[in-house]
Amino acid sequence: MQTAVGVFGGEGYKDGIEVPPLMVANAGQSDRPEISSLNCPPFVAVELCREHLGVHPCDRRRSINEYRSLFPAIDFSLIENDDDVLWKADTREKNEEVAARGLKFLSWLWTRKEKEIAIVTHSGFLYHTLSAFGSDCHPSVKDEICKHFANCELRSVVIIDRSMMGSDPATTNYPGKIPSGLDLPSDVADEKLPDEGKVN
Structure with a gap:
């Protein structure tokens, strides 16, 4: 949470404004120093959006009451248990379980009214969640989606729910029907198909 508030925190305090x-x-x-919530976006803590669970003490969260005192303007209302009931000392969550939890998180994300949302979490969670996508894309696209994140890396991803567009369900996040032809990034397409797309 410290990273999130450090990056997306509000303006400095102004006389007469109490937030x-x-x-x-x-x-x-x-x-x-203290970080203001003045003119900042909403911050919502979501239990699903966590690193691998179990075994490693560093992946265990503190109590929500403790977090509330440290981060007063963050909304913790979606977290049901004060204590960390998901972390187990003797069982490490499997990669597939992290991915499944990530997909549940994305299902929750669709319920949000915002169109641009920053997700601040751990690299393992993002890696395993995003690895569930892109299997029907060109390998270079899949590789890009599934790269490990560097520490504090900011990456933009656009996810489109095709079911909201009245289109056939598919794993590709292309808005509308799946285009004919190869699914190649433009730089790869230029190398593989140099004569196509040239203006005469």
């Missing part, structure tokens, strides 16, 4: 901070000063012994 709760996104993060209190020195949250988690970070030696960081």
Whole structure:
């Protein structure tokens, strides 16, 4: 959460305007100043959007009550349990389970009214979730979707729910019908099909 509020936090405090901070000063012994929620987007904590669960103590979350005191302006209302009931000391979540949890998260994401949403989470969660997509694309597209994320990497992804467009369900996120021909990124298509698309 510290990364999210650091990147997307609001403006500095202004005289006469009282808003709760996104993060209190020195949250988690970070030696960081308080971060305002003034004019910032909504922050919603979602339990599904977490790193691999189990075994590693670093993947266990604190109690929600503790987080609420550190991050007063973040909405924790969707998290049902104060304590971390998902993390198990003796069982590590399988990659397939992380991906399934990620797809559940994406199903929840479709319920949001916002059109542009920043998801701040761990690389493993994103890697396994996004690996569920692109199997019917050119291998270079699949490779791009499934790259591991670097620490604090910002990556833009557009996901389109084809069912909302009255189109046939498919795993490709192309808006509308699936186009004929190869599904190649433009730079690869230019190399493989140099004569097509040239203006005469």
